Amino acid sequence: MLENVNATRMELLQLRKRVALASRGHRLLSQKRDEISRRLVQIARQIGPLRQRVEKELLETTRRFMMARATMEPEDMTAAMDVPTKKFSLAISFASIMSVRVPQIAKEIAGDIVCYGYGATSGELDVALRALERAFDSLIELAEKEKQAQLLAIELQTTRRRVNVLEHVVIPDIQETIKYIYSKLGEAERDNISRLMKITDIIRGT
Amino acid sequence: MEHAAVIDFYRYPPIGEEDWQYAFQTAKVRSLETTMLSRGTLVDMANAEDFTAALDLLGGEDYAEMQTAATLGDVENVLLAKRAAVRNLFVDLMIDKDLVELLRARHDFANMRLAIRRVVTDRPVGLDYSDFGSVPAAQFEEIFKQENYSLFPYYLQEAVEEGVLAYYAEKDVRQIDYAIDKYYAKYKVEKASEKGSVFLLSLFRTQIDLTNIRTMLRLKMADRLDKDFFLAGGYVDCERFVHGLDVGYEALATLFYATPYHDVIEGGVAYITSEQSFLRLERLCEEHVMGFLRTTRSLAAGPQPIIAYLIMKEHEIRSVRMVLTCKKNGLDTRLILDRLGE
Numbered sequence: 001m002l003e004n005v006n007a008t009r010m011e012l013l014q015l016r017k018r019v020a021l022a023s024r025g026h027r028l029l030s031q032k033r034d035e036i037s038r039r040l041v042q043i044a045r046q047i048g049p050l051r052q053r054v055e056k057e058l059l060e061t062t063r064r065f066m067m068a069r070a071t072m073e074p075e076d077m078t079a080a081m082d083v084p085t086k087k088f089s090l091a092i093s094f095a096s097i098m099s100v101r102v103p104q105i106a107k108e109i110a111g112d113i114v115c116y117g118y119g120a121t122s123g124e125l126d127v128a129l130r131a132l133e134r135a136f137d138s139l140i141e142l143a144e145k146e147k148q149a150q151l152l153a154i155e156l157q158t159t160r161r162r163v164n165v166l167e168h169v170v171i172p173d174i175q176e177t178i179k180y181i182y183s184k185l186g187e188a189e190r191d192n193i194s195r196l197m198k199i200t201d202i203i204r205g206t
Numbered sequence: 207m208e209h210a211a212v213i214d215f216y217r218y219p220p221i222g223e224e225d226w227q228y229a230f231q232t233a234k235v236r237s238l239e240t241t242m243l244s245r246g247t248l249v250d251m252a253n254a255e256d257f258t259a260a261l262d263l264l265g266g267e268d269y270a271e272m273q274t275a276a277t278l279g280d281v282e283n284v285l286l287a288k289r290a291a292v293r294n295l296f297v298d299l300m301i302d303k304d305l306v307e308l309l310r311a312r313h314d315f316a317n318m319r320l321a322i323r324r325v326v327t328d329r330p331v332g333l334d335y336s337d338f339g340s341v342p343a344a345q346f347e348e349i350f351k352q353e354n355y356s357l358f359p360y361y362l363q364e365a366v367e368e369g370v371l372a373y374y375a376e377k378d379v380r381q382i383d384y385a386i387d388k389y390y391a392k393y394k395v396e397k398a399s400e401k402g403s404v405f406l407l408s409l410f411r412t413q414i415d416l417t418n419i420r421t422m423l424r425l426k427m428a429d430r431l432d433k434d435f436f437l438a439g440g441y442v443d444c445e446r447f448v449h450g451l452d453v454g455y456e457a458l459a460t461l462f463y464a465t466p467y468h469d470v471i472e473g474g475v476a477y478i479t480s481e482q483s484f485l486r487l488e489r490l491c492e493e494h495v496m497g498f499l500r501t502t503r504s505l506a507a508g509p510q511p512i513i514a515y516l517i518m519k520e521h522e523i524r525s526v527r528m529v530l531t532c533k534k535n536g537l538d539t540r541l542i543l544d545r546l547g548e
Contacts, residue, residue, distance in 0.1 A: 063537060064483070067545065070531035071488065071524060074282070075313075075336040079320040083327050083379050114428070117383025118421040118435060119390070120316060123484030126424055 005177055007184035015181065019174040026166040033163055036098050036156045043149045050142050057135035064128035072122050080116035080125065086133075087111050090140070100155045102148040105140050109133075213441050217466045218498040219412060222404030225508040231299040232507040235515045238295075241268045243522055245547070248529060252542040257533040269526060281530050289523050293338050296516040305509055308397050308406065309516070311361065313339035315390040318362055321346050322369040322382050361397075365389045384435060391417075391437035405502070405510040409517075412498055414440035416491040419467055422447045423478060423487060426455070442467070455479050470494055477544070485545040492521060493547060 005011050069077055091106045113129045247263060254260040261273055269288070275281045300306045317335040324331050331350045335343035341358060349357050355366050365386055372385035391414050398406035414437045421435050431451055436444040442465050450461055459472040474487025499514035525546060532542045 063541070066531060066535055066537065067485065067528070067541070070528040071545065073524070074286070075316055078334065079316055079323070082320060083323045083329070085379055112380075115380060117319075117380060117387050118424055119383065119387035119417055119437070122488060123420055123424045123427075124488070126428065127483060130428070 005181065007181045007188075009185065012178060012181045012185070015174050015178050019171060019178065022166050022171050022174060026163060026171065029159055029163045029166065032098055033156060033159045036100070036152055036159060039097055040149060040152045040156060043145055043152065047142065047145050047149060050138060050145065054135060054138045054142050057131060057138060061128050061131040061135055064124050064131060068122040068125035068128055071124070072120075076120040080121045083115060085111045085115035086113045088136075097148070097152065098155070100151050102151050103144060105144045107136070107140050109136070213465060215466070218501050219408035219441070220404050221408060221498075221502055221505065221510050222508070224505050227301050227507075228509055228512065229507040231301070232505070232511045234299065235511050239515060239518075242519065243267055243269075243526070248525055248546055249543070251526075251529045251533070252539055252546055254533065257530065260530060260533045264526070278531060278534050281534075282527070285523050285527050289520060290338075292516060292519045292523075296512060299512050300509060302401075302509060304401055305403060305406065305513070307340050308394065308401070309513065310338060310340045311390070311394065311397075313337075314341055314359075314362055315365060315386055317341070317343065317346055318365050318369065319383055319386045321350055322366065322373070322386075323379050325350055326370065326373045326382070327379060361389075361393050365393075387417075388437055391439050395439040403509070405508075405513065409495075409498065409513070411440050412495060414438075415442050415465075415467060416470070416494060418442065418444070418447045419462075419470060419474075420484070420487065420491060422450045423474065423484070425451060427478065427482075441465070467494065481544075483544075485541065489545050489547050496521060 005015070072080075087110045089108045091108065093104050093106070094101045095104050096102070113133045114126050116125075243264075247267065251260040251263050254263060261275065264270060265273055269284070272281055272284045275284060296309075297306055313336040317339055320335065321331055323329075331347045333344060333347055335346050337343050341349075341362065345357070349355065355363050358366065368385045368389045369382040372381040373379060375381065391410075394410045395407065395414070398410050418436045418440055421437075425432065425435065433448045433451065436447045438444055442462075446461065446465075450458055453461060455475050455478070458475050459468060462468050462471045470487070470490040473490050474484070477483060477486035496518060499518055502508075502510040502514040505511060528545060529542055
């Protein structure tokens with residue numbers, strides 16, 4: 001598509017600068033896109049097994065917890081779980097991957113997860129809670145990786161769109177406009193030459 | 207009164223003599239026992255294709271109204287109603303109300319444990335307590351708000367003190383449970399002894415032993431070597447459980463060989479080491495208690511069959527809940543059978 005421009009040399013120079021800038025931007029963005037893709041693939045490869053592990057651990061925890069709950073009297077279960085002794089806090093900091101701010105989660109856990117006595121509770125509840133405690137580490141790691149992957153995927157999408165716009169729209173348009181200005185300028189020059197030749201002929205004829 | 211850790215029986219402790227005051231009540235309980243679910247029914251439920259098929263198996267039984275239950279919430283409501291009915295029947299049938307109070311004390315102590323935990327952690331005391339204790343659930347909030355513990359029976363007054371002191375010694379809510387569990391164990395053995403109930407004394411001492419066995423194995427699995435968690439008053443000396451913490455799993459069966467719990471330990475430990483689970487241990491502990499309760503069938507009349515019926519019925523209700531919960535959530539049949547027994 002031709003840009004609405006004046007076919008002047010000044011414009012041509014500006015367009016040449018723009019096309020050079022766009023090409024450089026395209027190259028850099030392509031490199032950024034490739035690097036984000038690489039990082040994303042790397043993270044996605046880690047997420048797969050991690051998610052499987054977390055799902056397995058959580059399933060196991062739920063199964064054991066369900067069994068403990070089903071075999072205990074409801075009042076005993078309420079009493080056992082009413083006042084937790086485990087304190088859990090998360091600290092979120094941000095790191096930069098290809099100028100994308102990704103979260104890094106650090107956890108702080110204090111106290112024992114088994115928050116009840118042994119008289120009226122099931123041993124299966126201990127096993128369930130300890131399995132949940134073990135699953136926390138993987139769960140937090142998974143949350144961190146999935147958030148990183150999500151943010152990188154959004155950035156990758158944006159970058160890819162920018163690269164495509166530069167590659168398929170901006171640069172071809174400018175190049176077309178440059179070509180148009182070239183032809184216009186060439187035509188104007190030829191016009192000018194033929195006018196000068198005509199004037200020369202007229203002068204010689206007189 | 208301190209009870210010596212002497213085992214003068216082979217498998218189950220004595221159950222006491224007949225009491226002819228309970229002739230009618232025992233006959234009534236005997237007829238009710240015939241309506242209890244057989245192990246075969248529970249196993250069939252466990253092997254059923256799904257939750258609905260498991261419910262269908264209860265159609266001809268005492269739990270027929272559950273057939274319309276669509277959710278686990280409906281099932282739970284029916285089971286809670288059944289449990290309340292059994293407990294009320296028990297209160298009606300028992301002539302000796304002191305024994306009723308003694309069996310109700312379990313709920314008082316459980317309520318107390320919860321209330322103290324809430325009070326020391328500055329949570330609202332609330333009203334969600336068990337209604338089967340001697341102290342009405344509604345009174346708990348009021349008593350704790352006024353801090354007027356003299357309104358409790360004497361044994362609960364002492365339990366409050368023990369629980370609160372234990373908490374402030376280490377500022378750990380679990381200490382409340384440990385202290386109240388110990389106090390409750392001591393109280394029930396003393397009270398049963400005072401009442402001269404051979405059966406209850408045997409039952410409570412067996413329960414204490416089984417709790418100690420579970421505690422020992424739970425501590426072993428958690429790699430905790432605290433020696434102060436065992437309850438005194440059982441047939442097996444606490445020292446043996448403490449020693450059990452120091453030896454390997456393979457030596458436990460030998461350590462308890464001369465006790466009636468050898469089979470419980472052997473089967474439970476084998477499952478713990480292979481599956482990292484307490485399912486079989488808990489099943490064996492329950493089977494041991496049920497086996498003891500079944501010995502009351504030899505009595506023609508007495509409070510023993512009535513107490514045994516209450517405990518067996520509560521166990522049955524828990525088993526039904528367990529099977530239906532597992533079926534509803536699609537748990538493996540093998541796991542259900544491991545917990546239920548085949």
